[in-house]
Amino acid sequence: MNLFITKTMRYLATAWAAVKELRRVKLWWVPMTIGIAILLELLLSNHDSQPATKYAYYRYLVFIALAFFLTLAVGAKFFPRWREKLLHISAFYTAVFLALNIYHLATQKFGLLPALFFPSPGRILEALVVDFRYLIVDCLGSSAKLLAWGYFTGAIAGFFTGIAVGFNKTAAYWVNPLTRIIGPIPPTAWIPIVLVAFPTTFSGGAFLIALAVWFPAAVMTGSGIANVPNAYFEVSSTLGASRWRQIFYVGIPAAMPSIFIGLFTGTCSSFITLMTAEMLGVKNGIGWYVNWQREMLSYANVYAGLIIIAITFYLLITLLFRLRDVVLVWQKGVIKW
Secondary structure, three states, X not given: OHHHHHHHXXXXXXXXXXXXXXXXXXXXXXXXXXXXXXXHHHHOOOOOOOOOOOOOHHHHHHHHHHHHHHHHHHHHOOOHHHHHHHHHHHHHHHHHHHHHHHHHHHHHHOOOXXXXXXXXXXXXXXXHHHOHHHHHHHHHHHHHHHHHHHHHHHHHHHHHHHHHHHHOHHHHHHHHHHHHHHOOOOHHHHHHHHHXXXXXXXXXXXXXXXXXXXXXXXXXXXXXXXXXXXXXHHHHHHOOOOHHHHHHHHHHHHHHHHHXXXXXXXXXXXXXXXXXXXXXXXXXXXXXXXXXXXXXOOHHHHHHHHHHHHHHHHHXXXXXXXXXXXXXXXXXXXXXX
């Protein structure tokens, strides 16, 4: 009995220390918001407006989130780097869980929104869990293949087009009018021609994505090279650098910030074009899945597909930012990051 009391007091002391640490690192509002969501879920468990799901996915989600942030708060006591990150993200995640809780109450509990078009978080999570393998392996795998072919083809073509325009006046004379005429045309406007000119929808979709990436990559690469101070090339020429060395060791590195801007712009355009291309005859892909479920009026699956799209594109953009940080590490301390 004494051992049981001792262990209980120890656990309570640990819990109180966690609460104190939460308040100290100013992360109190996040678990409190999640805790309110759990409390309301328990109090209103018998007042569902929409049909309840087979499994309490929303409840599982908030419990896992609460445990996660409590663990982070305790860890912040021992890891100062955690504390800085928690201070930075606490307000944002508080707003996220507050919005999620409000949406859950407006759909599952009180039915303030049309159930067909605004399913509850539990139904969305259920659709995500049920179709997870199909979404990731089949749909996302097909989209990744199409995006990779189109993106890298367009990025490489745009990169070398920009180099040619930036370093060669003859190339600039012939290519610049084409980029000004063809480039501003939205890639989706070429769909009627693509459907006739290409043998498969895959090759046509890859072409549209490549076109969406090619224009900003070419323009920003050429512009970045054109803005490199001429003194850089004069100094390198004085030191004996050949024309090719001036291109690859002076011009391209100096234009790299503009090149990355073109790649970022092309990445966003490629995402939009990918979703459009997959709605034009392909039989697989994440964009096709969203359109298919919309036609079936299964909006829980539509939201599940949108969640996968958002997470995937967020990871790709984050990866591109990390690559920029590695390549342009020399900019730290020179410009404001």
